[in-house]
Amino acid sequence: MPEGKELYMLQLRRMMLIRRFDETVQTMVQSAELVGMAHVYIGEEAVAVGACTALRDDDYITGNHRSHGHPISKGGDVRRAMAELLGKATGYCKGKGGSMHLADFDIGILGESGILASALPVAVGAALGSKMQNNDRVVVSFFGDGASNQGACHEAMNLASVWKLPVIFLCENNQYAVTTSYRDTVAVENIADRAVAYDMPGVLVDGQDVMAVYEATVQAVQRARDGGGPTLLEARTYRYEDHSEGLNRILREPYRTEEEVARWKERDPIKLHSAWLIEQEVATQEEIEAVRNDVRQAIEDALEFARQSPYPEPEDLFTDLYSDPLPAR
Amino acid sequence: MPEGKELYMLQLRRMMLIRRFDETVQTMVQSAELVGMAHVYIGEEAVAVGACTALRDDDYITGNHRSHGHPISKGGDVRRAMAELLGKATGYCKGKGGSMHLADFDIGILGESGILASALPVAVGAALGSKMQNNDRVVVSFFGDGASNQGACHEAMNLASVWKLPVIFLCENNQYAVTTSYRDTVAVENIADRAVAYDMPGVLVDGQDVMAVYEATVQAVQRARDGGGPTLLEARTYRYEDHSEGLNRILREPYRTEEEVARWKERDPIKLHSAWLIEQEVATQEEIEAVRNDVRQAIEDALEFARQSPYPEPEDLFTDLYSDPLPAR
């Protein structure tokens, strides 16, 4: 596990990777190079990066439709991720999943689910599997403020608690579900307060501060590894962009103010972390710029790789449906 | 709304009606006169009676598989209920529902659901309908400790709270779901504590004391009618009998002790209420016995009615499926 400067620079790098990846996605959607739906993570990078840098490689995560930040935070390969977004055979899922369904089982990325809260029970099951196999792997399950109202959350949290499973439920409260404010749909002030209903710790954390998320996750991970059971973390954050790329074009009513967006952008997670690095004399402005350039290059490489990669062949259509192909009818 | 002696005697009468109804059901199952599954409410009578005597006739209730106590408490007709249990055309549902699916929409009994927690969203919808139609009807939704772990509970409670709907969620915590103790499946000590997660009052009440349940419900109803929104009540109670009639025969392990059962029977709701009536000088022993005899007669009548009633005819099979029969294919 990285510590000190190595850790802080890794956090910076991964946040920048996500930002650059998703900015690239935005231009690709605009130019129609990228088809399907894309939900960018811009503004929320500190959440997944703070959480995943507190994990070991063999720990697990699950995620949702807003799906690029989680795997990149866990150390996923941006080349295979970008190839997947273009539907290429070299992509993480050989083109079968696309933007909403990245996964890398080799490094514990158990997949992003397009159905809200649907991955929470899966995360609980992975934790159950860890416990039954007596390894000390933990699971972080990312979900949104909107998804927190799904029944699956309730069942998953209760199960994890009664069975004392090593799960961290990480609610990314970016305050909206598409156009709907969580204040109109979540009956409590803080989603973290719902932890009481499951006799587990509930912690509200500043989702723009990567170190805050990291610290909270470290504690939750410790508790989970020690057999103490699950934790509910709520990271208060903000989505700068459209719910999904291009959606604002069809919306008939504004649902938030320009000022609100601007106010949140002031607390940009990358800016905040960069400033902290400099203030703490961990890194110089030059080092930070070097990371930025490096990341830019990595995303360009990824895009190049994705573009050069072949599409799957028509005969790949049925592969991967079953572990052994069914007898042809 | 009845008050004073009228109320207390009504409560006594309804508890006795349920007890006698369900004792009769037990013998009918033993003699194989009654087919299908039957879940008796013996020992828990104070819960539904306490709650429903706090309601108006035009208020609503929904219930579950343990299904005879709720409708009788709401003033349902034991003749039509008994006829339904025998699958007769004169039954509440013309024989189509049976034991687990009693309903009487004329007096707000919106039906018992055999799928656990499945009726909670329906109850929320009835409350939404009341609110949208500007009448002040409230809804009580009965569910078990086991059912409290279903996702539908979470969604229903959150919806009711954010929309400030007139619903009372009444958890009948009889401490077991079939053979499984709620202590092994519910992560919190008191289910009522989950109210915190929905910013509503959560009240734990003695489920063997009909007046305690009544008082708690009166308060919750008042709040609901005044636009204050939902309440979660947990009534701690106990099921004296098998989970469903005859089930113990196939169980391979005991799940509770004889002593525990005996201890709970000491706090029998009918005995407690009878004692209180005498102690408070509301009624004499003779009056109480008169009610008992009356009730015995009513159930005998009901059974006679049910036995004499005709079965539905084969041509009734498709009626009631749609409001207008589909064109024959």
Place this chain on the structure above:
Amino acid sequence: MTEMTYSDALNLAIKEEMRRDDKVFLMGESIRGGIYGVTGGLSQEFDDRVIDTPLSEAGFMGAAVGAAAVGMRPIVTSLASFAYVAMDQLISQAAKMRYMFGGQVSLPIVYRWGMIYGNNVAAHHADRPYPLFMGIPGLKIAIPASPADARGLLKTAIRDNDPVMFFEDNNLAGWRGEVPDDDVCVPFGQASVIREGTDVTVVSIAGSVRPTITVAEEMEADGVSVEVIDPRTIVPLDTKTILDSVEKTGRLVIVDPAHQSCSVASEISSIVAQEGFWSLQAPIQRVTSLDVHFPFSPALEHLVYPNEDKIADAINAALE
């Protein structure tokens, strides 16, 4: 007649019915903003009858049942792929309640389900579960394939006293067509014979109707006379129109964008193989989505769906 898109026709039907009956109301996620392209703008006229819900499909789809049971007429909006999280409410409550309680209650509910395809949304957003619901008694199921039917069937659905599953094909959203100016409700259980023909019957539903018409027109030029039938509702299903047509043509192709196994195509085929067998002069051909999940990749996705080539091949096979 006024020309408008399929989406606008749906919007119009809702607006008209909400004006006619103040018990009609809308529920769904971010529908005031209009994320699915149909409901936007309605909240201006019917503020408190257009409700943005929490993301709790089981909760609000079940709440529709309760609201309907006490006198309201809810219209609930979602995507077809999200039906699974609310499946118990849809089946155990909406579909079963009336029968189970001996007809004591009517449930006038419309569940509107958007179906996306051809848009690279991958396996979690592309389902077409109407065959699944066809196997559940107690529901009615409408699947309009033109702007006029979209408006006319939705109006009928809203006035119907039973739960209606209303499947909308997002691929048709922008399709423009003539819609009658007066208050026309399209009755349930009456198939539309879109084109008359004598050589082969093609029964086609939802998003496959348009390519079927194109193929039929092209084949006409080659001297093949194709009868195209859109059942419009699959419960009730107008089997008479289909059987009569097969009696005339002796040949049947069924095009259904759902997965093949246990599809509506399978059901219609089995009805004809039982009741219209003696009319048949050739094997019944089904053109459906292949039995595989919808892959994301633009290189793969289009292989799964029925398309003009597959429809033409099936017609030719039926004519052999």
Place this chain on the structure above:
Amino acid sequence: MTEMTYSDALNLAIKEEMRRDDKVFLMGESIRGGIYGVTGGLSQEFDDRVIDTPLSEAGFMGAAVGAAAVGMRPIVTSLASFAYVAMDQLISQAAKMRYMFGGQVSLPIVYRWGMIYGNNVAAHHADRPYPLFMGIPGLKIAIPASPADARGLLKTAIRDNDPVMFFEDNNLAGWRGEVPDDDVCVPFGQASVIREGTDVTVVSIAGSVRPTITVAEEMEADGVSVEVIDPRTIVPLDTKTILDSVEKTGRLVIVDPAHQSCSVASEISSIVAQEGFWSLQAPIQRVTSLDVHFPFSPALEHLVYPNEDKIADAINAALE
């Protein structure tokens, strides 16, 4: 060979496989006590591998997916009618995960579903949703109809690396039959020809196999030679055995206790009407449950299901 009941054969299969592989474990509601009559007693031998769950089907059926993804082999037990509350986990996760993620993960899960009927349990406890799952790619579906197949198919299911929907007909629970003494796994996708015959093919599944055999035996006495086929698994489906049989007999009856619309009977009919059409000498007959919910009343319930009379009538119709 040892004679035992269908339930005991299931219990035996689970016990044998749990002994063989310590990754196999059981989850369900009150299964340690054995409420469904199969799992009772297993907790004595495999204490920490027999887990009583909270009443949270979406939760624990989804947890099975996660556990399988990290190396366990869960067996989950419930009733078929409770599948709806967990439908999203079953479809969006169990069925879709492997494909959606490009084959990165295998999910060796068995979902065991009890199906009750003929026992007056009414509409909330009597569903037979296997046709619904047949329309969902990515699942395998087994439906044993004898003690030997119960054990043999369940063993195969437990060793299979994909999610298997395993439907058990509670009506057969007490049926005794011979079960092989050695470690026999019944392969998926191989129909069982229970009786050979030359006049008519009857494909029958689940609880309808027994009455079909009875009818076939009775008809034999009248000089009618009935071939009875039990597909045993519907995904994969052994269409070859069915088509070969129809080629021989020219006549087909399909008996399926599920509701008629979009049933397995419909699917098999449509396969034969497409691929075996030229063999057919008569309409294909389906005998299924009527398209109505299961009523409670003893006076009504039996009218809904396939029974010996209906099967005999259908065979006679096919022979006309």
